[in-house]
Amino acid sequence: MELTTREAAQRLGVNQSRVRALVAAGTLDARRVGPQWLIDADSVDRQATFTAAKATGRAMAPRVAWAAADLADGGDAPWLSAAERSRLRKRLRSASSIDVLRRWLSSRSATVTRYRVGDRDLDALLDSDDVVRTGVSAAAAYRLGLSTGGAADAYVTTDVAARLIRDFFLIESRTGNLTLRVVEHNLHLLTARAVDDQRVSTRLIVAADLADDRDTRTKSAGRDRLAVVLDEQKQGR
Missing domain, CATH: 1.10.10 (Arc Repressor Mutant, subunit A)
Known part of the structure; x- marks a missing residue:
């Protein structure tokens, strides 16, 4: 709409x-x-x-947003300096709400576009080189109890998006079953986790994408997982 x-x-x-x-x-x-x-x-x-929610502060720079997600899952975000990592850990612990966290992470993709793709092609597309699952496509890996409903969600670069459009005959559609989130770096690959033989994004990124969904149950699952990760940061875990 x-x-x-x-x-x-x-x-x-x-x-x-x-x-x-x-x-x-x-x-x-x-x-x-x-x-x-x-x-x-x-x-x-x-x-x-x-x-x-009074979460009107500035979004993090993309490199910082992806670093925050990596640190929250035990990574070391090597593209940041030691001082930057220290400041970021303190900032994560200071987040007052999940909506503040969502606002900080809102820079995680440059563009978000939906496409229509044949149902039989979804798994092959998600397993393609340099594609990282997120949102509903990573929900099973993180045991979130959500079905995909025939939809898919992934992070890619501009070049990879162009390749997928060509190879899978993707048709741009506002009601499409595939969401491609384009990034202008390779941090989605550097931070990706291998879970059940699937390349998935970090919990914070997946949860933030779910929390932005229009479906109430999906949105709730994302917010719940954001709350879990935020609590871990506050507890210093």
């Missing part, structure tokens, strides 16, 4: 110029159609949740 700038402003309780600023900053997902913006309703609702 898409909203006009006016409708988005009404949902957020702000003026239209503020909505346009959020679009320009990449906080709201939108596309230009003629003279106006059409704004993704899910991104508006997500921003409304952040605002209500």
Whole structure:
């Protein structure tokens, strides 16, 4: 579902110029159609949740967001300096809520696009080189009790996305069964875990993606797992 700038402003309780600023900053997902913006309703609702939770601080830089996820799963985020890792661990322990954590991690992908792909091709696509499962595609690996419902979710680079589009004849669709989250680095590969012979993203990344889902049960599973990881950080585990 898409909203006009006016409708988005009404949902957020702000003026239209503020909505346009959020679009320009990449906080709201939108596309230009003629003279106006059409704004993704899910991104508006997500921003409304952040605002209500007072989680309105800046998102982490992508390299820091992926480092946070790696550290939370016992990794050492070697692309950060020792001082940066120390500061990041303290920051994770200081997170006041899961929505603050979600806000910090909101920079984890450059773009998110949905495609339509044949059901029989999903497993082969997810097992392709340089594809990292996340969201519902990683739920089974982390024993979250969610079914995929015939959907798939993964992190890829721009080049890999182009290859998948070509090899699997992907058709862009706002109601598609495949979500590709494009990143501009290889940190999704450096931080990936091998679970049950599947290449999956870290718990924080998977949980944040689930928490952004429009399905209530999926969203709840993501928020619950974020709460578990956040509690671990506060306890110093």
